[in-house]
Amino acid sequence: MANRKIKLSEEELIRALRAREKIAIEALYDMYSSSLNGIIFRIVQHEEIAEDLLQETFVKIWNSFPSFDSEKGRLFTWMSNIARNLSIDKVRSKDFRNNSKNQDIDNTVNFVDEQRNTSLNPDTMGVKELISKLKPEQKTLLDLVYFKGYTHVEAAEELGLPLGTVKTRLRMSIIMLRKYFN
């Protein structure tokens, strides 16, 4: 059965989620499952665990949607933080640490890219290119914080950098991204 992907505008989606319409969860999945899965997968680096976490993420998004405040930020920011927090909790849990080999953090992103074919959205092909143009140290930091779930304090420790440097470098790499979009 071919999946007909549902797409709504962010406003429509939020309205439908508020009204708890069934179509909302389908649209939500079609629009964001890949992005959220990318975030989760990069953190846990384990396919089955990532699948469970993706499911947990959608259930949590659905259940705690009443606490989402569109005044405070974009829907995706809120959802990605749910996905990231669930993944970090998982990675830091005892049973996870016992079951998985410790991956070298520096290899994380490469590992992901080597192991899986990331779904390349034609709209973001250029972004992919741009990302490859980020300075290596910017990319490392961005991935460490955005995809590995490191706090900026932990990232500073990991990279042996002062907190201020971490913050500025993070900001500079995001500005690079923004330059491309705006």
Added chain:
Amino acid sequence: MKVDNIKEFIESGILELYVMGDLSPDESQEVELMAEKHPAIKQELLEIETAMEVYANATAVAPKDSLRDKIINSVNAVETSHVAPETKVVSLRRESNNGFYKIAFAASVAILLISWAALFLVYNKLQNSQEQIASLQGSNRQFANRVNYFNKQLESSKTEISVLRSPDFKFVKLQGTKNAPDASILVAFNPKQKEVMLDLASVKMPENDKQHQYQLWALVDGKPVDLGVFDASADTTGMIRMKELSNAQAFAVTLEPRGGSANPTMEQMMVMGAISI
């Protein structure tokens, strides 16, 4: 806030950390407040968020196709169970929770009220007891005073009786002179024991003022001998002991400056009487 400060706030990198959920609740709240106040900060936040979304999109990892139905069904299952029985369970739980707090709160209030009432009662009782103690102490003191008074009365009555009974006492009634024709006074004299008693109850003399006192004199072989001073007032009773004396022919009372004089002021003689043998 000045434009410089807003710029500084933006450039500190705090907004990026906010978007990535890497701030403490306090810091997040600060960012939200600032974004509400300053459109520039809100705009900056929006741009960061958009960039991060596109970045996530560009680095997306598509889940297996089979996962779609599984996840959508699981969310729908949660939703259905939410709508039907679970809602009830949740609301029951809430009710029981609420009920517990309601009962606990009501009990606390009730206990508080009872405590207040009990405290009030005890306080009132304490006040009453203290008042009773005070009044008892007062009447106790009154009784003690009365006992003292009666003791004194008894003592002076005993003295009077002993004087009146004694065959050795001679009673001399001093009569008023022209200074005080109606005045009179009774003096008891015991030559053997050298005692001179003045019966204050018998004193019928004008009251002396504060500057003056009456002085009792004895005439011994024509010479006045000082026997002491006394006051005359309406409420004085009993007998007072005057100075010792073994022999006299007459007694007299003069009005003298307070404390008495060495020699009697004859013009101020109020009463006098000779001792009859």
